[in-house]
Amino acid sequence: MSRAWPLLLVMGALALAGLYVELSGERYLWTVLTKIAIYGLAASGLNLVLGVGGLVSFGHAAFLGLGAYVVGILSLHAFEEAPLMGLFASNAALVAWPLAVATGAIAGLLIGLVSLRTGGAYFIMITLAFAQMLYFGFVSAERYGGEDGLSLWWGRNELLGLSLDDRRAFFIVVWLILGGWSVLKLRLMAAPFGRALSASRMNPERLAALGVDVFRLRLVAFAVSAAVTALAGALLANLTGFVSPASLAWPVSGELIVMCVLGGLGTVAGPILGAAALILLEETLVSFTEHWQLFVGLILLAIVLASRRGVSGLLGLRRG
Amino acid sequence: MAERPLLEASGLAKAYGGVFAVQGVSLDLVAGEIHALIGPNGAGKSTLIGLLHGAIPADAGTVAFAGSTLDGRGPAGRARAGLARSFQRTALFAELSVAEHVGLAIRAAGGRSFGWWREARHPELAVLDELGLGDVAHRPAGELAHGRQRLVELAMVVAARPRAILMDEPFAGLAPDDRPALARRLAALKSRHALLLVEHDMDVVFQLADRISVLVAGRLIRSDTPEAIRADPEVQRAYLRDED
């Protein structure tokens, strides 16, 4: 499987980094490393529709935030011992995380149904609008912290009886999830579904003329992509111990796109690389200046303007 | 040959802002024939193909295929019913391999949903070998020379075994050296697929066609055997005007 080596390299690098952090004893680095893995997962989910499907979704922060809120809400009700609608309350990862995935999938299905009927500029604006809608929705949800958000002071979810508060254990779990999804994605991209999705990026009219229901193809891809990003959101809530509407704000959607593009749109390893690049860049710049966003913007602009064949050919990582 | 036509179009019309691109056109396609559609530039041939293909919604008229109506069905639905179309300008999936093009076409026509797990296999090499594309089966289609890209287009259309194919100027922009080969292949196709062929190259048309229809200013003025068309004064006038 020659296609797999970039992924193996990246996952190996993450594991080695984990080893380094363990040896260095700097506990803060665990947060950075886990954040890279989680955002790598989120960007990888987005890349299914962006890189493979060719659909520019500027609203994936909605799924990230939804997944995070599922975790937050379930845990809150569990600790208040007042189940939501009499049913929903749990701090168990095996309950909360699949529920986050399901919520993401349903949201993706609904949003996709409305936004995938037309392409191009409409799709970008509509996905952005729906993310904004959910942002406002959570801001008005006073029960769950409203604009200030919800603090998960009781700690992380527990997985099969083990608390995930230990930073090493949590990173390993995240790493395994990232690896598992990435392997699935590799197979998906080589399977007929993935080839058809790629074809829909290159020439959707031609694909339709062959007899393919391009709308349904894209809808399924969008729902899967939303589900994966929602899972990343659930993990993010666990990492930061905090859930707020800010994770649904439009800049987050932009950051996810930047991660996909920086790492290379065509590969499975690309989004993870891109997440590492952007997060490390931000961490470095923050220590220099409080106006670090200015430099991120300038660098991004320079990259886009400089690459003549468009950003997809950026790091030379071949598309599939 | 009293058999039922495979493709029947009746009274097709399409107007753009008050100007009729196609008006009152009725034609049919019988199994086993090559039916050519000719006409001066701007006569509405591409619009007619679009109407038959389902890419352009008709203002009036109906289209039926193998007895059942196609009205209301888009290109994808018509392709699944057995009416395929080849494109005038090269419309391939640049980064997919030649074999993958054919594989997609076959799976798409089958109508089943695409698998998620097992890698797409390529048992379709027979089709590629027939068209002389066996050696480039795994190269990205975007890398091939223009003439061979035309063959990939043909392979895609044929692989799904459609009963009828709408061919929109397959010889357009093709180098003179490549033309005889393509003509031979088209002739070999008609036993399995009925062809409605839109073409400008008169040599090819008279060489291949069993029947010729002439479209002028959106109307079908004549539909007959090649000999009758060649001798028809009205047709000659329509073409002479175009050459002025």
Added chain:
Amino acid sequence: MLLFLEQLLNGVQLGMTLFMMAAGLTLVFGVMNFINLAHGSLFMAGAYVAAAVVAATGSFLLGLVAGVAVAALFGVVLDRVIVRPLAGRGHLDQVLATFAVILIANETVRLVFGRQPLALDPPGWLAGTVEILPGVPYPLYRLAVILVGLLVMAGLWLLVMRTRVGMWVRAGATHPEMIQLLGVDIGRLNGLIFAAGAALAGLAGIVAGPFIAIQSGMGEAILILAFVVVVIGGIGSVLGAAIGALLVGVGDTLGRAYLPALVHELAPAGTAEGLGPALASMGIYLLMALVLALRPKGLLGR
């Protein structure tokens, strides 16, 4: 009833601001097929420059002129540096580049003006209220904004429908290839459209300045609403933008004013109290979804 009239006029006023934003956006989308996320930054530029000039000179009119001029200039720069090189490149590149511009603009504004919001007050000669109906006072300034909006609408209508340039713009919105055949200098036409849209965005920022906080990031909230307007109205249609802007402006304002109370009345006791306000803020997006379900390309989209 009187409150309703007041809210209705507020909604129309918001609609005017949205129209000024959306008109430029929809033409740039339609004619140049360019997605401009930085349109909100033009809104912000107009507001900031006007506020600074008013603070320095005390003249609202001077601030208005300066703000519109700087926004137009900013637009010209954006056009040269970003729009022309990226026009053919596809939406992803355009999204990334204009997203970068937002980051740069927001941070620059923080650098230059600090994090504290600036104030922009209506001019003295527009302060106070007017009785639009006996016993119904309404702020004069808001009426002025509505008037400005109507003037812009009329001006655009005249321009697009009655001049040669307008004819080219209309043709370009539906068949961009065609206008090149007519011998029109596409580059200059596009530059003109973009600069005009930028000026309008700057104007919107200035007239809205007294109502919203003039701070970094102020452009994006209104930008997203402007996108909703463009989607509802249909890309490339200025008339659609007008209809959409009024729908969104009035709908959002009335929704926020009346939905919470309505929900409170109709919903059974014990439902989350946040439901009303939540629906109010989400309402306009649900309206967009409804329009799209019925007409995927917007009301007047091609």
